Amino acid sequence: QVHLxxxxxxxxxxxxxxxxxxxxxGQTFSTYRVGWFRQAPGKEREFVSYIGRSGVSTYYADSVKxxxxxxxxxxxxxxxxxxxxxxxxxxxxxxxxxxxxxSGDFNDRLSYRYWGQGTQVTVPS
Numbered sequence: 001q002v003h004l005x006x007x008x009x010x011x012x013x014x015x016x017x018x019x020x021x022x023x024x025x026g027q028t029f030s031t032y033r034v035g036w037f038r039q040a041p042g043k044e045r046e047f048v049s050y051i052g053r054s055g056v057s058t059y060y061a062d063s064v065k066x067x068x069x070x071x072x073x074x075x076x077x078x079x080x081x082x083x084x085x086x087x088x089x090x091x092x093x094x095x096x097x098x099x100x101x102x103s104g105d106f107n108d109r110l111s112y113r114y115w116g117q118g119t120q121v122t123v124p125s
Contacts, residue, residue, distance in 0.1 A: 002026035009119030022096030030074035038092035047107035088125035
């Protein structure tokens with residue numbers, strides 16, 4: 001079992017930056033793969049970014065590629081999402097998710113067993 005806590009959300013103007021953090025407690029976090037997802041009002045929860053156990057493998061949704069960077073520090077049980085050049089369409093609740101299993105697609109929310117409570121990111125238009 002692992003517990004996830006996200007932080008770092010807020011209100012930022014178009015073009016601004018935020019850094020989200022996901023801190024895990026419980027079992028050895030370095031054995032978990034981690035994804036970031038987001039959900040805007042009235043929309044489905046969608047994949048944003050993924051990082052493998054060692055941090056070598058990373059993937060991004062096309063909509064954030066080149067603007068967002070995911071990283072992890074297993075010594076601190078933390079996965080971060082650096083978000084630059086933010087746009088109004090990035091407005092959503094952002095969730096980190098973790099799974100000890102590598103079955104299922106990394107960009108499928110159903111592949112993740114553990115979820116944080118979410119952190120709100122708002123970029124006014």
